[in-house]
Amino acid sequence: MLVLAGGQAWGDEREDLEVVRQTTMNLISALVKKGVLTQEVAEAMVKQAEDAARKKVAATPPAQDNVVRVPYIPETVKREIRQQIEQEVVAQAKAERWGDVNAVPEWVDRLQWTGDLRLRYQANRFPAGNAPEYYFSQGYGQNITDTTQDNQAFRMRARLGLNAKITPAISAGFQLTTGNTNNPVSTTQTLGQYENKYSLVLDRAFLKAHSDETLPWLSVSAGRIPNPWFSTDLVWNDNLNFEGAALHVDPNAQTSRQLRPFVTLGAFPLQSIERSLTVSASNKWLFGAQTGVEWIKDTNTRAKIGLAYYDYRNIHGIPNTATAPNAFDQTAPAFRQKGNTLFDISAPGVTTPLWALAADYQLLNLTAMADLNVYDPVHIILTGDYVKNIGFNRSEILARTGQDVQPQTTGYMARVAVGMPTMLLKNDWQVFLAYRHLEADAVLDAFTDSDFHLGGTNNKGFILGGQYGLDKNTWLSARWLSSNQISGLPLSIDVFQLDLNAKF
Template sequence: MLKNTPFTSGTKSSVNPKVMLAMSLLVGMSTNGNLAHADERESLEQLRATTSNLIELLVQEGVLNKDKAEAIVKKANQDAAKQVQQAKADKTLDGSSTLDEKSVRVQYVPEHIKKEMRAEIEKEVMTNLNYKAGERLGMPGWLDRISFYGDMRLRFENNAFSESNAPKDLLNGGIHNNRQSDIKNTTEDRNRFRVRGRLGADLKVNDWLSGGLRMTTGQLTSPVSPNQTEQVSEGKYSFALDRAYLKAQPRDWLSITGGRFSNPFFYTDMVFDPDLAFDGVATTFTPTISDSWSSFTTVGAFPIEDIESSDTNKAKSKWLYSLQTGIKWQSANKSTVKLALAYHDFSNVEGHANSLALPGAYDGTVPAFRQKGNNTFNINDVFGAGKEKYALASKFELVNLTGQVDLLTFDPVHVTVTGDYVQNIGFDANEIFKRTGTRYEKENEGYQVRLDVGSNSFNGPSSTEVKPNDWQVSLGYKRVEADAVLDGFNDSDFHLGGTDTKGWLLGANYGIDKNAWLSARYFSADSITGLPLAIDVLLLDFNAKF
């Protein structure tokens, strides 16, 4: 037996009055009789057929049960009969005879009004049917509060190394241990196929609380790369949770997010890799100043590495404390200008030397993950050769200025210019010398400029639809000195990640169909002051999202 499902989301179980009135009118208009005008008769016959089909659909879908539908039709017929009887009893104003008993006089309804009525009824019916889908099918209501999304990326990657590069042994400690890295190759070109797969769900808990979950491929030890290298010997790809958060929005201008979530700041990949997740809590304020001006401020605390300190473990937990404030202007044609100033304090990431009295006491100051470029020192220097452990020499307190101009003069083509400047004000050569016994040159600045022309659908949020023939081209230049940013968290593609690098980037995207596109990027980068290390990276991607 079909369930008599309420047509609206309220507590009443009757049909929406507006829809019922419209259906009654349509039934009444199409009840027996010969119409006074032939063209009106054809239109009303169409409405009568539409009404019958609509009522039948409501019964089939479970919005109305059969008895309720019959009652609606019966009432419409009764109303029509009363109108006929009333018409027989009335005389026209000019004394003419009463209506023929088989005729019904109907007020003329313009065609555009009929179309609007049909569209409104159809929209309301389908909206309510969709809302009640879970109940109609006997499925739990929470399914209506979850929306799934995902994407796949197939990549060909070419890494080209210069013949003049320093050997990897020199870069991995050796006589150049101030830039110690874990580089496995500096001379042999490499080609590989890679894949990235992501599957997520947006959760709506109630009007003010939402959340999200997302799974992704990638190495479990890397916070910046979700890529999985294709090889049969891999056995199975890793697929792990990289988003798990709740977001409260008690006001339109206020949101609070906690858990593991996407970067909450206005940023570029010079400071943070686009795939880097943030753990912790962030609060964002977005008050509107006027129709053209708005502001945004984000403050957050993010644990980097939890360390259980004790009498024998002197290392402390590592945190990132951040504050960013900015302003945005929007013109009448939707062109925008954004400018933001941020302060990022990476607390307790610098290394401390072990002593003979407490061997291993500061092992926790060694970074859990690095790429390359930051100045380092051996915290086990007192123990001699064979026991080397390298930690960061400098503290990291970043002041970051980011600006962007997005012109829509040639709408839908965007012309976007982005500039980014960062300085590590935590770098102090004298303080580093006291702590490490080594004096380092001050290399604590970085900047990037980039031009993007075309559609912004390729770098928009996951909900943005890529359309066939969408296109975008990009050109940029980047220079990041050794201790300008933390090398473990910035872009993992340019120079294969890290700092102490400068060079150019070229990019292009082209939509081949809905939500399917090709992209190509080329990076040509060299080291700045370290041992010679030139790396060119070519990325060819086929992307699809759903």
């Protein structure tokens, strides 16, 4: 009886082992059919399990003759074995990112999308007493097409950005936006194009190197990069991106120290010119350096100050000659708004003027900001900006242009805002008041704010506005910009903007 019982027990054991084996094989086969596992991975798992089982059997000592084995596997144990096998397979699959049917591929976690949409109503008002636009454009070369006729427009701006983490130390960034390739400071699209479709342009495309482990204090960006400077729109328009490379040093970026010094260096080609026997103009460059310190006392108080030097190379115009009538045509700026002092560089006898910059531009710029959260959650934010063109040389301009140009080389701005720093939640709000004064040759008019005085330099006046959160990341904003000319022909411009903003 004992022998028969042992034989029956051995038969039950083989049956149970076969059930476990088939359960495992069926589970793996089901994972292959659902696409969770590939056939190659499944075969490798089975082979690995078989090899491990053979090794374990080979290492088990043979049973002694006087020992009678009566194996028995209860149903509860069978279920536990099945569950354990399933849990181990799924756990391994999750760890390797192929076993979880609801998981997304690993590379998706390394992508971050950003975007925003702005709808704008804008009204431009020209008070009485302005000089006709003809005198600005013909006599001084200024890009002014209207000084007397009020107008209004509906506009929109759409931006979509992608940041991709390629490795722990390398990332890439892209941004598409509305706008056109002929205006570096505007990304708006005016509605009313006879229902025609809009264009999208590549506004950013860059690589960034930054390692939190090896060099956490250093980052380098190259390509078409976001504005690397601590600045305001007195010098750099909010929509402006830079072509070139920038290096940023922040020794205390990941520390709790209150004082955090920083340094930024940048080199940016402005205009690439292919020289030849008939083209004598040189490539135009912008080099910049900024140093400063950020003070973070606590979560309620912080301040930042930065001193920058921006050096434009080969930016001034060079007159053409009768023997080389087009040699220096490309010394004229590829883009400009209005305000800078210009002169005609066309060759003698040419009746169509070609306007170029009379002065050189080497800017010394001091920017400061203080954020005081003294009435939580209401902040008081104070901003100041001062710029001086130390590259303006009156005698050189006289020799170059034949004009004795008075120096107008200073700009400054002061702004106070009360409310929430950003519009994130429903019922967030902010009101602000600013005054700015920007003389004709204080900065390059091509890259400064394009809304105040409808763009450019040689303007002064006030900005009054407010923002209110309608919902999460959705807000309404309004601004009134009132400006007058500082020198020259009379030109007053009032601009009203009402924006509906949404971001994600």
